[in-house]
Amino acid sequence: MTAIKVEHLHKTFRIPHQKRTTIFETLTGAFKPPTYETFHALTDINFIVEEGEALGIIGENGSGKSTLLKIIANILRPSAGSVTALKKLTPFLELGVGFQSDLTASENIKIYATIMGMQKKEINDKMDDILKFAGLENFRDTKLKNFSSGMQVRLAFSTAIQTDPEILLMDEVLAVGDMEFQQKCLDVLNEYRKKGITIVFVSHDLGAVRRFCDKVLLLNKGKQVAIGDPTEVIDKYVYAKVETSSSKNDEPESGENKVQNDQHGLTSHQITEKIAEIVDVKFYDKFDHANTNFNSLDPMKVRIFYNSKESIEDPVFGIALYSERGKHLFGTNTFLKNYPINSISGNGYIDLLIEKVPLQTGKFLMTVDLVQSKNYVPLDHKDKQYSFSIIPTGYEEGVLGLSCTWELSSERAA
Ligand SMILES: Nc1ncnc2c1ncn2[C@@H]1O[C@H](COP(=O)(O)OP(=O)(O)OP(=O)(O)O)[C@@H](O)[C@H]1O
Numbered sequence: 023m024t025a026i027k028v029e030h031l032h033k034t035f036r037i038p039h040q041k042r043t044t045i046f047e048t049l050t051g052a053f054k055p056p057t058y059e060t061f062h063a064l065t066d067i068n069f070i071v072e073e074g075e076a077l078g079i080i081g082e083n084g085s086g087k088s089t090l091l092k093i094i095a096n097i098l099r100p101s102a103g104s105v106t107a108l109k110k111l112t113p114f115l116e117l118g119v120g121f122q123s124d125l126t127a128s129e130n131i132k133i134y135a136t137i138m139g140m141q142k143k144e145i146n147d148k149m150d151d152i153l154k155f156a157g158l159e160n161f162r163d164t165k166l167k168n169f170s171s172g173m174q175v176r177l178a179f180s181t182a183i184q185t186d187p188e189i190l191l192m193d194e195v196l197a198v199g200d201m202e203f204q205q206k207c208l209d210v211l212n213e214y215r216k217k218g219i220t221i222v223f224v225s226h227d228l229g230a231v232r233r234f235c236d237k238v239l240l241l242n243k244g245k246q247v248a249i250g251d252p253t254e255v256i257d258k259y260v261y262a263k264v265e266t267s268s269s270k271n272d273e274p275e276s277g278e279n280k281v282q283n284d285q286h287g288l289t290s291h292q293i294t295e296k297i298a299e300i301v302d303v304k305f306y307d308k309f310d311h312a313n314t315n316f317n318s319l320d321p322m323k324v325r326i327f328y329n330s331k332e333s334i335e336d337p338v339f340g341i342a343l344y345s346e347r348g349k350h351l352f353g354t355n356t357f358l359k360n361y362p363i364n365s366i367s368g369n370g371y372i373d374l375l376i377e378k379v380p381l382q383t384g385k386f387l388m389t390v391d392l393v394q395s396k397n398y399v400p401l402d403h404k405d406k407q408y409s410f411s412i413i414p415t416g417y418e419e420g421v422l423g424l425s426c427t428w429e430l431s432s433e434r435a436a
Pocket residue numbers: 035036037061063081082083084085086087088089090
């Protein structure tokens with residue numbers, strides 16, 4: 023059964039061209055009618071959320087996610103089109119609206135829970151649970167003005183989850199609190215899911231969206247780019263940032279980042295006359311597009327473009343991988359991989375194929391080397407000049423993304 027139906031939804035905002043801030047501007051401007059620009063925040067959005075489904079909404083900043091959620095929640099009116107919600111909506115959007123800074127935590131819980139539709143007895147019965155969930159048992163009688171913003175959101179979220187939603191709308195709630203609190207929120211959401219509650223969930227945390235949602239909607243500049251299977255849609259998002267990115271690492275090498283980077287201790291400046299040169303390095307994603315954003319454990323191809331003025335016999339290409347802070351993570355070359363190259367001359371490229379990028383979230387830097395191995399003449403050395411990022415879309419933690427599986431046996435192997 024359908025829980026939410028969004029049809030041909032449009033939202034435009036009228037933005038005034040000039041602001042009248044001084045008395046002079048107000049007086050002189052009184053004779054000129056104000057002019058407006060129409061901004062299309064959402065254009066022709068269409069989707070259905072089935073009962074019990076969890077829909078994730080993702081997209082860049084300003085793509086229209088919150089506007090869409092507010093329209094579904096009835097906080098904003100659409101400019102055209104319609105939203106039909108066939109169940110009771112509980113929005114967790116602006117958590118803590120109605121909080122009073124001069125009142126204590128328990129007094130605020132009473133007010134907020136009442137706003138969220140709970141009865142007095144129910145609130146009193148659940149008071150301890152709410153404070154415990156928020157980790158604020160010892161702050162029951164502390165005035166809210168002495169709480170950090172994180173504590174306030176924890177209090178609001180803990181109160182809000184005590185309501186009995188049929189459709190839950192959530193905007194970035196998981197962005198607040200520490201890892202432990204975020205995990206507690208996810209546990210609650212999982213409980214809701216088990217109970218068959220429909221959830222619409224806006225988040226920048228692609229890992230949480232992938233873990234949690236049945237379906238994902240991708241917005242870009244107010245347009246619906248894709249809706250469907252989380253992995254496919256998240257891939258579209260991660261690998262769509264193609265044109266805007268460059269693999270050239272422009273950040274100056276400084277302090278901590280500066281490491282003695284290869285076994286020969288070379289720097290690019292030491293190679294004065296270049297008879298052969300690395301002219302560029304590009305990273306290719308699983309769709310064979312040049313990209314600098316990758317999912318952990320996805321395939322990657324590193325393409326090293328060279329130009330050789332003369333014929334170079336027996337060349338060796340090598341790479342070294344570093345964390346953003348300059349920690350050496352890995353190095354290999356064509357000699358170590360037993361890939362002899364007879365000679366190179368003119369323009370060309372060589373590919374390093376990585377089946378599954380074994381890294382988690384972060385930016386990584388690459389050094390590329392070209393040497394003539396016969397007498398080990400360094401030809402070119404590009405020191406941490408190329409970079410790519412692993413976008414946090416995975417499930418696991420840490421620096422490494424190991425490709426591994428678990429296997430349980432009921433008996434100990436002999
Ligand atoms: N009341 C408003 N008046 C004018 N423009 C608005 C208004 N509300 C939102 N916008 C604009 O609409 C666009 C979409 O905003 P929205 O907050 O929905 O994006 P978002 O995807 O949720 O962004 P973020 O990830 O940063 O929260 C933005 O360009 C924003 O500036």
